[in-house]
Amino acid sequence: MLIGFVILSHGSPNQLHRLIAALDREYDCPPIACHHDFSQYPLSVGAFGKNVAFVQPHIATAWSKFSVVQAALAGVGLLFETGQPDWFMLLSASDYPIMAGAGVRRVIIGSNCDAFLDARPLNSHETPKCSITGTQNPKLEHFNSVGNQRIKRLFYTSREFWIPIIRLKPRFRIGRLTYRPGWEARHPYSDWPCYYGDHWFGANARVAKILLEPTLKHLALRRHLGSRTQADETYFPTVLMNEPTITVCLDNKRFAEWNGGGAHPMILGPAQLDEMIDSGAFFARKFQPDSGVLDEIDAVLKRQT
Numbered sequence: 338m339l340i341g342f343v344i345l346s347h348g349s350p351n352q353l354h355r356l357i358a359a360l361d362r363e364y365d366c367p368p369i370a371c372h373h374d375f376s377q378y379p380l381s382v383g384a385f386g387k388n389v390a391f392v393q394p395h396i397a398t399a400w401s402k403f404s405v406v407q408a409a410l411a412g413v414g415l416l417f418e419t420g421q422p423d424w425f426m427l428l429s430a431s432d433y434p435i436m437a438g439a440g441v442r443r444v445i446i447g448s449n450c451d452a453f454l455d456a457r458p459l460n461s462h463e464t465p466k467c468s469i470t471g472t473q474n475p476k477l478e479h480f481n482s483v484g485n486q487r488i489k490r491l492f493y494t495s496r497e498f499w500i501p502i503i504r505l506k507p508r509f510r511i512g513r514l515t516y517r518p519g520w521e522a523r524h525p526y527s528d529w530p531c532y533y534g535d536h537w538f539g540a541n542a543r544v545a546k547i548l549l550e551p552t553l554k555h556l557a558l559r560r561h562l563g564s565r566t567q568a569d570e571t572y573f574p575t576v577l578m579n580e581p582t583i584t585v586c587l588d589n590k591r592f593a594e595w596n597g598g599g600a601h602p603m604i605l606g607p608a609q610l611d612e613m614i615d616s617g618a619f620f621a622r623k624f625q626p627d628s629g630v631l632d633e634i635d636a637v638l639k640r641q642t
Contacts, residue, residue, distance in 0.1 A: 343412035343416055345430070346373040350378070350380045350381070350384070352626035355433075367422070370392065370413070372409070390415055392415050396408045403563050406572045410548060413545055417542070424445060432620045432623075434638065436618065450471070451583040452541070452585050453586045453590045456585065457481065458530055459490060459531040465532075467579070468584040469584070469587060471588045476592055477593075480534055491517050496518060497564070525557045536570055537591050537620075538589050547583070559572070592605075605624055614634075
């Protein structure tokens with residue numbers, strides 16, 4: 338089984354190099370497609386191996402915006418143009434493997450699913466069109482909170498009014514100040530329920546084909562989410578949970594410590610090492626670029642092989 342990788346990157350090249358070196362060791366120099374936002378941080382593509390391809394031209398990405406989804410789709414497209422993996426994993430550059438590649442392959446083979454995807458319905462009464470297996474990742478329990486659901490409803494279904502403003506980060510640009518009054522807007526969810534969850538997932542080539550050959554409903558969803566916040570936490574869940582031809586495992590096999598909630602997971606260190614390894618997840622995030630815990634993880638993975 339050939340597993341490929343799509344990596345979204347916008348920061349330190351050292352962190353990207355470290356992640357790719359780990360993937361090369363665990364997966365025998367697999368096909369890797371990287372979307373790096375060169376507008377946020379310079380990077381020399383010539384410093385990477387022949388198994389690594391870069392999306393060019395890049396897409397200027399912004400946190401929680403639909404541009405992150407566009408970057409991921411561009412990466413999946415490039416991965417399947419340059420190679421033919423059986424499965425792909427979507428990673429950020431701040432991810433790191435916490436299960437040996439051989440172990441990941443064994444789990445996938447025994448899973449009888451097409452995707453490891455975190456997803457939950459915006460309206461609790463909805464029934465997914467796909468087949469379901471597995472249980473939700475306990476590390477993502479915060480997504481089920483009433484407050485989080487209220488925010489998602491506001492971001493995905495309410496009317497939006499905005500005025501242009503100047504933003505200085507991550508670069509100088511014209512941005513938007515958005516007001517959402519809570520009134521429901523026209524949206525594509527009337528006969529195609531909205532789902533949301535963690536952005537990071539893994540799936541097989543059948544799912545890649547679905548994502549890369551968008552239907553009219555997919556395109557309508559893209560237009561709807563084009564200017565909305567937290568679009569990266571709904572596009573893939575909504576598309577795949579409404580796909581009747583696939584089976585989704587609701588455990589996305591990722592470890593993150595949200596520490597009670599918030600906009601970002603906490604930085605992981607040695608204190609979380611044992612819990613990470615025992616979690617059964619394939620990858621963990623977030624790590625500092627040169628964190629010493631990465632050496633400890635490498636040692637654990639070496640013992641697993």
